[in-house]
Amino acid sequence: MAEGTTLLLGALDALPDNRLAGDCALPGWSGKHLVAHVALNAEALMNLATWARTGVETPMYSSPTQRDADIETHSALPAPELRDRVVETAVALDASLAGLTEEQWRQPIRTRQGREVTGEEIPWMRAREVMVHAVDLNAAVRFDDLPGDFLESLVEDIVGKRSGAGLELVATDKDLRWTVPGDTKTEVSGTVAGIAAYLAGREADGLSRPAPPLEPWL
Numbered sequence: 497m498a499e500g501t502t503l504l505l506g507a508l509d510a511l512p513d514n515r516l517a518g519d520c521a522l523p524g525w526s527g528k529h530l531v532a533h534v535a536l537n538a539e540a541l542m543n544l545a546t547w548a549r550t551g552v553e554t555p556m557y558s559s560p561t562q563r564d565a566d567i568e569t570h571s572a573l574p575a576p577e578l579r580d581r582v583v584e585t586a587v588a589l590d591a592s593l594a595g596l597t598e599e600q601w602r603q604p605i606r607t608r609q610g611r612e613v614t615g616e617e618i619p620w621m622r623a624r625e626v627m628v629h630a631v632d633l634n635a636a637v638r639f640d641d642l643p644g645d646f647l648e649s650l651v652e653d654i655v656g657k658r659s660g661a662g663l664e665l666v667a668t669d670k671d672l673r674w675t676v677p678g679d680t681k682t683e684v685s686g687t688v689a690g691i692a693a694y695l696a697g698r699e700a701d702g703l704s705r706p707a708p709p710l711e712p713w714l
């Protein structure tokens with residue numbers, strides 16, 4: 497999580513305001529929408545940290561509509577303010593997680609998608625956000641730049657959520673393969689970074705040959 501935050505903030509620092517106002521890699525979003533989302537995501541995960549700490553149900557967002565409206569509103573803030581907010585909220589999330597006791601880490605909570613997890617899932621949820629969105633900024637970071645152990649965990653995670661897609665994924669740079677169950681079976685081979693980008697529904701230049709497109713994820 498800390499490594500991903502460093503990558504994201506570094507990429508953001510390298511991106512001038514005029515590019516931040518332009519498109520990012522996610523359809524319909526500017527870089528400012530993406531940064532607003534990352535800041536609001538830290539606040540949403542702080543709600544989950546509160547849930548873990550108190551045992552009182554505290555959802556990430558009050559509703560999907562409210563989540564989207566908040567991203568839209570915040571994306572209109574001046575770039576310097578957004579840059580500050582993404583740093584401040586990351587620091588605040590760290591602080592709220594640092595205070596959790598062993599028992600609180602194991603408190604059952606629920607993600608936005610309704611998945612039952614424990615507080616221990618929060619750092620992984622945040623790591624995914626900051627790492628993948630560091631790439632989505634269209635700045636200096638690519639999937640190839642993300643840590644190898646993170647990429648493998650990301651592939652494992654998405655493979656579990658793409659059930660039905662029917663894929664046999666073969667890594668060309670490591671002795672690894674994964675199966676996504678489905679009625680058909682398409683073999684997709686490439687670097688672990690390429691497979692992770694592909695599974696995340698992102699542009700994947702690390703594949704051996706073109707593969708059937710997948711919907712964006714996250």
Ligand code: ZN
Nearest residue numbers: 533625629714
């Ligand atoms: Zn996100």
